[in-house]
Amino acid sequence: MAPEERKGxxxxxxxxxxEADALPAGTLQTRASAYRLxxxxxxxxxxxxxxxxxxxxxxxxxxYGLREKNIRSTVVLFGSARIPAPPEPGYAVNAxxxxxHNKNLTSASCHYEQARQFARLxxxxxxxxxxxxxxxxxxxxxxIMEAGxxxxxxxGAPSIGLNIMLPYEQIPNPYITQELxxxxxxFAIRKMHFLMWAKALAIFPGGFGTFDELFEALTxxxxxxxxxxxxxxxxxxxxxxxxxxxxxxxxxxIAPDDVELLSFVDSATEGWKKICSFYNL
Numbered sequence: 575m576a577p578e579e580r581k582g583x584x585x586x587x588x589x590x591x592x593e594a595d596a597l598p599a600g601t602l603q604t605r606a607s608a609y610r611l612x613x614x615x616x617x618x619x620x621x622x623x624x625x626x627x628x629x630x631x632x633x634x635x636x637x638y639g640l641r642e643k644n645i646r647s648t649v650v651l652f653g654s655a656r657i658p659a660p661p662e663p664g665y666a667v668n669a670x671x672x673x674x675h676n677k678n679l680t681s682a683s684c685h686y687e688q689a690r691q692f693a694r695l696x697x698x699x700x701x702x703x704x705x706x707x708x709x710x711x712x713x714x715x716x717x718i719m720e721a722g723x724x725x726x727x728x729x730g731a732p733s734i735g736l737n738i739m740l741p742y743e744q745i746p747n748p749y750i751t752q753e754l755x756x757x758x759x760x761f762a763i764r765k766m767h768f769l770m771w772a773k774a775l776a777i778f779p780g781g782f783g784t785f786d787e788l789f790e791a792l793t794x795x796x797x798x799x800x801x802x803x804x805x806x807x808x809x810x811x812x813x814x815x816x817x818x819x820x821x822x823x824x825x826x827x828i829a830p831d832d833v834e835l836l837s838f839v840d841s842a843t844e845g846w847k848k849i850c851s852f853y854n855l
Contacts, residue, residue: 632763636736636756640771643754644704648711648734648771649696649849651689652787653718653778653808655744657682685778685809686721692776692808692842693725693733699846699855705732708773708849713738713764714746714755718778723749736764765790774804774849779812795835796828804852806845807838 603609607617619628660683693710700708710726712719714735726733727749735750737757746755758764769791777788794800807813819836822828839845849855 629760629763632758632760633766636767637770639754639756640734643732644706645709645734645771646703647707647773648709649693649774649776650711650768650772651693651718651722651776651778652713652768652780652784653685653689653721653776654682654780654784655713655715655717655719656781657686657717657721657779659683659686659721682779682812686718688808688840688842689718689721689776689778690725690728692845693722694729695842695846696774696849697726697729697731697733700731701729709734711736711768711771712750713783714750715744716747718780720747720749722776723747736767738764769794769800772803773853774806776806776808776845778808779816792832792835796832802835804848805836806848807836808840808845810838810840813838 607615610618612618618624656679658679661680696708696710700706700710710722710731710733712722712733712735714723714737719735723733723735724747732751732754733749734754735746735756737744737746737755738761739757739759746757756767758767765787768787772791775788775791777784788805791800791805795802795805807817819828819833823830823833837848839848
């Protein structure tokens with residue numbers, strides 16, 4: 575590329591952009607791995623010693639992506655990837671689908687519908703801000719995560735998915751906005767992004783992953799490392815059995831005031847009203 579054809583970096587106009595230099599050249603020496611520019615050499619970037627760099631890049635990429643879309647805040651939905659959508663009319667357990675059928679998970683499909691409706695309510699308000707505030711964010715997978723992204727898609731709103739690379743395949747659900755579908759290797763960085771942008775957390779019934787995300791957020795709020803936001807616990811009956819918060823108070827392992835960090839709700843409308851009250855919307 576001739577010098578007069580090269581473009582300057584927008585941040586440093588006296589320096590040329592790097593894309594042209596990253597193109598492969600045509601000799602044996604220039605095609606060797608050793609000759610590649612460091613940032614184009616995936617073998618080099620995947621070295622164990624460069625894990626800190628990969629952590630930093632994983633932190634930066636989604637942040638830049640959200641800022642480029644002018645997204646300022648989110649409502650994050652956590653919950654089980656195993657909770658299915660409500661059965662379609664005429665659905666019946668048979669020999670084909672029996673192995674995947676679990677009566678408790680099937681009955682929990684009401685939470686899928688509540689998550690979907692809650693995401694619609696948040697997204698309808700988000701439209702007022704031109705989708706800069708209260709944008710739906712999920713973990714990007716199936717179950718409750720899918721319900722959140724689907725609810726946003728129902729009303730034509732963008733939504734974010736932060737997927738995680740697992741030993742078994744987990745692909746992004748089809749309702750995430752394409753340019754807001756991010757992938758992570760490191761759980762810690764992913765959880766930071768969940769909390770960095772959040773103006774509210776909606777916690778639906780779930781397992782180890784949901785508990786991990788819940789307690790990470792509560793610890794950050796309790797210790798003052800994160801500002802107070804509504805933490806909405808959807809499904810009072812589930813959480814009454816799964817999380818005995820009063821017992822922790824009785825044992826003295828948390829303060830009585832810590833109970834107020836949680837709001838237990840049973841419907842999408844109730845959850846959205848809690849957010850409206852908190853922020854005087």
